[in-house]
Amino acid sequence: MAGGLHLEGIDYRFGARQALDAVGFSVAPGRFAALLGPNGAGKSTLFALLTGLFSAPSGTIRIAGHDLSRNPRAALARMGVVFQSPTLDLDLTIRQNLSYFAALHGLSGRDAARRIDAALDRLGIADRAGEKARGLNGGHRRRTEIARALVHGPEVLLLDEATVGLDAAARQGITDHVHRLCAEDGLTVLWATHLTDEVQDTDRLIVLHEGRVLADGEAGAIRGDQPLKARFLALTGAPA
Amino acid sequence: MSAWLLALRAIAWREALRFVHQRERFIAALVRPLVWLLVFAAGFRAALGLSILPPYQTYITYETYIVPGLCGMILLFNGMQSALSLVHDRETGSMRLLLTAPLPRWYLLLCKLAGATLISLVQVYAFLAVAWAFDITLPAWGYLAALPALMLAGLMLGALGLALSSLIKQLENFAGVMNFVIFPMFFLSSALYPLWKMAESSELLRDICALNPFTHAVEMIRFALYLQWNGPAALWTALAFAAFAALALWGYDPARGLMRRKG
Numbered sequence: 001m002a003g004g005l006h007l008e009g010i011d012y013r014f015g016a017r018q019a020l021d022a023v024g025f026s027v028a029p030g031r032f033a034a035l036l037g038p039n040g041a042g043k044s045t046l047f048a049l050l051t052g053l054f055s056a057p058s059g060t061i062r063i064a065g066h067d068l069s070r071n072p073r074a075a076l077a078r079m080g081v082v083f084q085s086p087t088l089d090l091d092l093t094i095r096q097n098l099s100y101f102a103a104l105h106g107l108s109g110r111d112a113a114r115r116i117d118a119a120l121d122r123l124g125i126a127d128r129a130g131e132k133a134r135g136l137n138g139g140h141r142r143r144t145e146i147a148r149a150l151v152h153g154p155e156v157l158l159l160d161e162a163t164v165g166l167d168a169a170a171r172q173g174i175t176d177h178v179h180r181l182c183a184e185d186g187l188t189v190l191w192a193t194h195l196t197d198e199v200q201d202t203d204r205l206i207v208l209h210e211g212r213v214l215a216d217g218e219a220g221a222i223r224g225d226q227p228l229k230a231r232f233l234a235l236t237g238a239p240a
Numbered sequence: 241m242s243a244w245l246l247a248l249r250a251i252a253w254r255e256a257l258r259f260v261h262q263r264e265r266f267i268a269a270l271v272r273p274l275v276w277l278l279v280f281a282a283g284f285r286a287a288l289g290l291s292i293l294p295p296y297q298t299y300i301t302y303e304t305y306i307v308p309g310l311c312g313m314i315l316l317f318n319g320m321q322s323a324l325s326l327v328h329d330r331e332t333g334s335m336r337l338l339l340t341a342p343l344p345r346w347y348l349l350l351c352k353l354a355g356a357t358l359i360s361l362v363q364v365y366a367f368l369a370v371a372w373a374f375d376i377t378l379p380a381w382g383y384l385a386a387l388p389a390l391m392l393a394g395l396m397l398g399a400l401g402l403a404l405s406s407l408i409k410q411l412e413n414f415a416g417v418m419n420f421v422i423f424p425m426f427f428l429s430s431a432l433y434p435l436w437k438m439a440e441s442s443e444l445l446r447d448i449c450a451l452n453p454f455t456h457a458v459e460m461i462r463f464a465l466y467l468q469w470n471g472p473a474a475l476w477t478a479l480a481f482a483a484f485a486a487l488a489l490w491g492y493d494p495a496r497g498l499m500r501r502k503g
Contacts, residue, residue: 085333
């Protein structure tokens with residue numbers, strides 16, 4: 001697959017513990033893929049590998065066609081990331097946060113300003129651009145982080161538990177926004193979560209449990225006639 | 241402007257903004273050496289007799305002697321302070337944001353180091369200005385000649401902080417670094433007393449001081465402030481910078497993620 005996201009044979013150990021065991025899947029360009037797994041499934045480890053923070057001893061990761069271990073800069077340039085823990089500088093304004101990130105990606109001046117305006121507009125927070133991040137609620141901070149991850153025009157967007165700590169309305173808002181980014185802008189999205197209600201039937205679904213891929217396919221097909229939550233609990237062997 | 245320069249400018253700009261937002265840090269960084277200069281030195285000037293030693297060409301007051309050491313102290317504290325904020329950055333995730341930028345990791349860490357060093361230099365010159373106001377003056381061109389020496393010393397101590405931040409899992413407070421890095425480095429150096437004075441008490445301590453890269457950073461600054469070049473001190477400081485930077489790069493190597501997580 002030329003674009004999108006492709007993983008193959010990813011292993012990772014923390015000492016004696018196998019955190020990821022032969023993990024592999026592909027997400028076609030423009031698809032929303034949910035990486036669903038309970039806490040401790042290996043989602044954050046997988047994200048650390050996908051973003052180059054850890055390096056995998058074996059296997060291949062390709063971001064928009066670029067091998068992460070052979071050509072990390074090209075791969076990272078095509079990737080937007082929203083980490084689980086907040087990464088906004090709270091003493092800076094939204095615009096300053098985005099400008100800093102844009103510069104890290106080689107963007108400045110009018111080009112950066114135009115992209116920042118477009119990203120903020122896309123996430124519906126353009127009117128808050130001059131406010132300090134500290135003054136924003138959790139939902140708006142997350143939107144700001146998503147807007148920031150879009151500034152450099154990535155082809156692949158990775159979000160690690162992006163709705164943690166948000167109320168139901170904010171969660172729904174963020175999930176819908178990201179689905180729209182996929183449908184309207186053709187972004188490839190990998191959305192890590194442990195919450196089944198964030199997954200839609202038409203999404204690609206990858207269920208990760210104890211470092212292994214238990215299921216990989218369209219969410220509607222995987223759940224069958226059961227609610228996804230019940231199917232997920234049955235797959236992972238957790239009590240309902 | 242190239243992507244590399246843009247990143248350097250952005251990282252330095254962010255460090256500067258953070259510095260502006262932390263006025264108490266600036267005041268603390270300034271008050272600490274001033275207390276040493278105006279109180280400690282005043283008390284000890286009678287107790288510690290100094291002979292004429294290079295780069296000085298005449299007898300000098302104790303206050304004058306410790307100025308380069310106090311410049312080093314500012315750089316040392318800032319290096320460790322940035323280690324503390326780097327651990328914080330790592331825990332809050334903003335370090336992740338930096339390290340996922342599409343530039344080589346060594347360059348991103350170097351930018352971080354350069355940004356922190358620039359902030360340290362502002363503080364050193366603020367200190368020198370206050371010292372000057374209290375009539376503790378240096379050769380006029382010395383202020384300019386010391387700039388490269390201060391930069392190299394700042395980079396070396398910043399690299400030490402960076403290496404520590406990568407190796408220390410959690411830095412709950414400053415006490416550990418204070419006890420095990422700042423105090424030994426500062427007191428086992430020529431910042432407060434010349435090495436021959438230390439040798440009068442203990443040859444071993446003098447030898448330890450002579451190995452301490454902070455001693456060489458202070459001596460390099462001292463000579464530069466008096467428009468003289470101290471090659472061995474500069475070389476020792478540069479070597480220490482290279483060693484600490486290599487250690488920091490190793491510490492931030494993605495392949496070592498395993499060891500960090502394992503703790």
